[in-house]
Amino acid sequence: MRIDVVSIFPEYLAPLELSLIGKARQDGLLDLHVHDLRDFTTDKHRSVDDTPYGGGAGMVMKAEPWAQALASLTEARRDGVARPVLIVPSPAGERFTQALAYELAEEDQLVFACGRYEGIDERVIEWAEDHFTVRPMSLGDYVLNGGEVAVLAMVEAIGRLLPGVVGNPDSLVEESHSDGLLEYPVYTKPASWRERDVPAVLLSGNHGKIAQWRRHEQYRRTAERRPDLLETFDAGKLPRADRTFLAELGYDVVEGRLRARPDAGSSASA
Numbered sequence: 001m002r003i004d005v006v007s008i009f010p011e012y013l014a015p016l017e018l019s020l021i022g023k024a025r026q027d028g029l030l031d032l033h034v035h036d037l038r039d040f041t042t043d044k045h046r047s048v049d050d051t052p053y054g055g056g057a058g059m060v061m062k063a064e065p066w067a068q069a070l071a072s073l074t075e076a077r078r079d080g081v082a083r084p085v086l087i088v089p090s091p092a093g094e095r096f097t098q099a100l101a102y103e104l105a106e107e108d109q110l111v112f113a114c115g116r117y118e119g120i121d122e123r124v125i126e127w128a129e130d131h132f133t134v135r136p137m138s139l140g141d142y143v144l145n146g147g148e149v150a151v152l153a154m155v156e157a158i159g160r161l162l163p164g165v166v167g168n169p170d171s172l173v174e175e176s177h178s179d180g181l182l183e184y185p186v187y188t189k190p191a192s193w194r195e196r197d198v199p200a201v202l203l204s205g206n207h208g209k210i211a212q213w214r215r216h217e218q219y220r221r222t223a224e225r226r227p228d229l230l231e232t233f234d235a236g237k238l239p240r241a242d243r244t245f246l247a248e249l250g251y252d253v254v255e256g257r258l259r260a261r262p263d264a265g266s267s268a269s270a
């Protein structure tokens with residue numbers, strides 16, 4: 001996969017040279033390039049922003065530098081490869097999720113446009129739709145100073161799904177959100193620490209019971225911390241033991257979906 005990031009603060013993306021993503025770049029698993037938007041300006045001040053039409057606070061990023069930068073990236077596309085996906089971090093975009101990370105990991109080329117100030121001139125987005133599959137995306141319902149932080153998070157979430165990036169691919173299967181639930185709690189040596197013991201089932205050697213305990217802890221943790229995830233969880237083929245445990249948490253299976261009883265909140269946190 002090729003990833004291009006355009007920013008006025010390319011040094012902000014330096015963490016992408018570290019850890020698993022940095023190693024993936026060194027090993028040729030991820031072709032990642034960071035571009036300085038100011039390299040595509042034409043005035044002596046290398047200006048990338050101007051005052052907004054209609055008045056108001058703040059500045060708006062100018063259209064032409066962005067068009068020049070993005071056009072240069074479409075020219076780098078290999079023959080026969082699908083049009084790049086242009087991701088524009090924005091609080092007005094669709095919510096970035098693990099499911100989207102998996103979807104985007106299948107693309108040939110991703111381009112990230114890091115906006116700043118009050119955002120990018122809207123005409124850039126309209127123009128880009130002729131050359132890219134444009135997808136504004138949001139990490140959550142809050143506002144950042146620029147898109148770089150969001151890009152760091154999204155590139156890591158996507159990049160680690162590429163074949164060979166994570167040493168043990170089985171670990172991807174058991175992570176939070178991989179199946180719509182939060183991950184179960186994890187422990188390591190020693191078995192007893194400051195009068196707190198590892199759950200006995202994890203020391204039993206019974207892999208079937210361990211798997212069931214972990215699954216039930218996923219339900220418990222999700223019910224406690226993110227009950228909204230259970231509302232969309234596919235519960236149509238759950239084994240009886242899982243249904244019984246969920247009933248103890250205050251959830252019933254109705255037409256393949258989990259429905260909380262009125263007392264579910266107190267049961268889940270018990």
